[in-house]
Amino acid sequence: MPLGSGRPATFFPAGSEIYAQGDLCASLYQVEFGAVRIYRLLSDGRRQISAFHLAGEMFGFEADKNHHFFAEAICSTGIRILSPSASHVVAELLPMALQSLVRAQEQLLVLGRQNAVERVAAFFLEMSERQGGLRQVELPMSRLDIADYLGLTIETVSRVFSKLKSKGVIRLPSLRNVEIVKLQTLQDMAA
Amino acid sequence: MPLGSGRPATFFPAGSEIYAQGDLCASLYQVEFGAVRIYRLLSDGRRQISAFHLAGEMFGFEADKNHHFFAEAICSTGIRILSPSASHVVAELLPMALQSLVRAQEQLLVLGRQNAVERVAAFFLEMSERQGGLRQVELPMSRLDIADYLGLTIETVSRVFSKLKSKGVIRLPSLRNVEIVKLQTLQDMAA
DNA sequence: CGTATCTTTGAGGGTAATCAAAAAGGGTGG
DNA sequence: CCACCCTTTTTGATTACCCTCAAAGATACG
Structure with missing residues (x-):
């Protein structure tokens, strides 16, 4: 419960x-x-x-x-x-605090040492995992939210989305829905 | 105790x-x-x-x-x-976890949204605060450690150090010691 | 005193930011 | 249901900041 x-x-x-x-x-x-x-x-x-x-x-x-x-x-x-x-x-309280800490520390690695493609790839994988590991991922947030989470601009986020789509790594059935097509490639991209 | x-x-x-x-x-x-x-x-x-x-x-x-x-x-x-x-x-445990969480979240802002000068300035201020708020700050870590903490390269860290020194914001009595000369300026730089 | 390591400085290049505008999507009212 | 408007997203051109590569200078250590 x-x-x-x-x-x-x-x-x-x-x-x-x-x-x-x-x-x-x-x-x-x-x-x-x-x-x-x-x-x-x-x-x-x-x-x-x-x-x-x-x-x-x-x-x-x-x-x-x-x-x-x-x-x-x-x-x-x-x-x-x-x-x-x-x-x-x-x-x-303690388990929750530790969980938040792990997430924040994970994010430090992303923001400190990964490039734009790696950040977006990591984001898709994180969202997928948090939604049960499905390939169909829902993004409740705007591109601007994603940019401000990943330490990028909205234009860069959009460009990486387009690039991954053109490479066939993801599909975008709608603005707020992503389908992970090539999971392995995405994982490799996240480094 | x-x-x-x-x-x-x-x-x-x-x-x-x-x-x-x-x-x-x-x-x-x-x-x-x-x-x-x-x-x-x-x-x-x-x-x-x-x-x-x-x-x-x-x-x-x-x-x-x-x-x-x-x-x-x-x-x-x-x-x-x-x-x-x-x-x-x-x-x-809980207070410590929360303290670590605050630090990590603070660092997220630095890595996600601040430029090289702002990062280094924030770093000096953080180290000063953690050493009792003195203007003489000891840096036990190497430039490489600082770079890997701030999500920069060692060269960029070194350049920012030099720039702040030439502007008279800090002094470098030795490699591992920084003196904050213009505290207000440094605080302004950290945004 | 010599050597290895760390730090600083310089030159050039690349990635992401900025500025700008077109395209797509969503919501409202007719 | 469609037309219109506003917002969000995408795409393009250019700029800027930081990284990479390279070498000189300083520091630490045997």
Whole structure:
């Protein structure tokens, strides 16, 4: 049984804020359906998305009393808000924190040492894995979100998509759906 | 009283391995003196250092049973090895994990969205802060380590050092010592 | 003092960013 | 259902930043 099932979920329309940088950390959150982006901003507006959260995943715990990040619904999203003091939540804190840490560290390697093609390939594989390892991958986020997650520009992301498509590595049945055609090639590309 | 004080420390010479990727996670580690680098490798040898650990800091906890990273002593280093089951260690796990998460997420912003000058400036400020906020900062690591931490090449790191020096923002009393002369300028540069 | 390693500096090239515009998609109202 | 508009995405041309390759200079160590 998933954490907090039975509690009501709150609905967030696409683009709406779940919490902002500076807000008090009052709760934990679990995605019921939809998707969430976690990000920071530089003073000149540059944005780095540090994580996406998909259905079933939890987020919202931070080291400080106040949030250092923004959280927004990417699309229509249902969120369960959990009291952080509930014992069954407390028990999950450490595993969740470690999971987030692994993801962040994985992302450090991508941002620090991989080129554009490798970043996009790694992104497709990550999204596929998190959606059950299927070849049909849904991308709830825009190209701009993907760019800000991968440390690239939207144009570069688009160009790499086109390149992988023309090479027959992926297909794009629609803007927000990717089909992985040559899995092995994609894995090789991710280095 | 620091964690595990009274237990003997193990000595690691410069460059020696503390644990390797794939090793079982058997312990937690606390730096007594010296410094440690935590890193991953890509198959072609590209290296990303995800963290440095200085005196007093702990490391070695991971989400999996096996280490996903390498840990090496940067210079002559003393390490206390702690049993992860000791109650006073267990109590520290969550705060430590969250602290590591914050650092990793901070680094994501640097690697994803900042240019070479901003990265180096942020690095100096981070090292200064972690050494008590002094203007005299010691760099136990080589230029190559710094480059692999900041996602740059050694040449670019060296050029930025020279540029900041020529602008009078920093002084370099020796290779491994930096003096922050114009703190405000450095902070502005870090964006 | 000599050698090996690390760091700095220089020249040139490549990848991704920027600037710009066309194309595609999505939503609304007629 | 279709036409229109606005937003997102794609594609193209050019620029800029950082990487690569190369060599000189500095530092550490035996």
